[in-house]
Amino acid sequence: MIIGSLRRSVVATAALALTGLLALSACGDDGGDTGGTKAAGGYKPVKAGKLTVCTNLPYPPFQFDQGGKTVGFDVDMIDLAAKKLGLTQEITSLDFNLIKSGAALNSRKCDVAAAGMTITDERKQVLNFSRPYFPEYLALLVKKGSGLKTLDDVKAKNLKLGVQADTTSLDMAKEKGFTPKEFKDSGKQLLALQSGQVDAVLQDLPVVNDWMKKGDISGKFEVAGEIPTGKQYGFAARKTGSEDLIKAINEAVTESIKNGTWAATYKKWIGSEPKSMPAES
Known part of the structure; x- marks a missing residue:
């Protein structure tokens, strides 16, 4: 019983010491900074x-x-x-x-x-x-020959619009009365357009222009309109x-x-x- 008590005492002491070290470490790194190193x-x-x-x-x-x-x-x-x-x-x-x-x-x-x-x-x-x-411009990308020119056209025909989640494209789509399909990143958004999950996508113009550099995209899709938002990155x-x-x-x-x-x-x-x-x- 004495040996057991001693063992428990040693374990408790070690645990307290470890807790103290961890606390000092947490205080010292300030949530992951470099401990005083400045640029x-x-x-x-x-x-x-x-x-x-x-x-x-x-x-x-x-x-x-x-x-x-x-x-x-x-x-x-x-x-x-x-x-x-x-x-x-x-x-x-x-x-x-x-x-x-x-x-x-x-x-x-x-x-x-x-x-x-x-x-x-x-x-x-x-x-x-x-x-x-960077000045912000949005672009509406649609299938070639669709006849779509504006977001209003997409809405009037009750077509599916795809946007990137948590972006100003989503904000604009909602302001226009859409309940758009949201995607976590621009790559998934483009794949959805290519696979027919959506009929049109709203995305930042430079991103769309980059997509259009690829022949398989520019051969099937077109930029219906460019939309200056007056906002900035x-x-x-x-x-x-x-x-x-x-x-x-x-x-x-x-x-x-x-x-x-x-x-x-x-x-x-x-x-x-x-x-x-x-x-x-």
């Missing part, structure tokens, strides 16, 4: 030496896989900010709702969201946005404690616009001259 400009990234970026793949031409590497317009823009901070960009793909809701950023799963994300008042409540970096960071990061991103975007890098990057990934420039703020 240039004073920002403390989630991982030492890395600028961890959340996105929702695939989303060409902003972020997509090319030869086993994630590339695109957003990737090039964030690289400019990462260099200012002396960091290397590291990209992770998440459900878009985790990004736009602020859950991924505010829990420090990543430093910044670069996901072709539209700046909205609702999203500003939970995220700290950069200055605008922004990069986003956690609501508080990200001021130094947003400052670096703003400086990088502004410099790229002034020195011509932004326009060259647009032409590289979008394949045309810019329709318009990003708003100042």
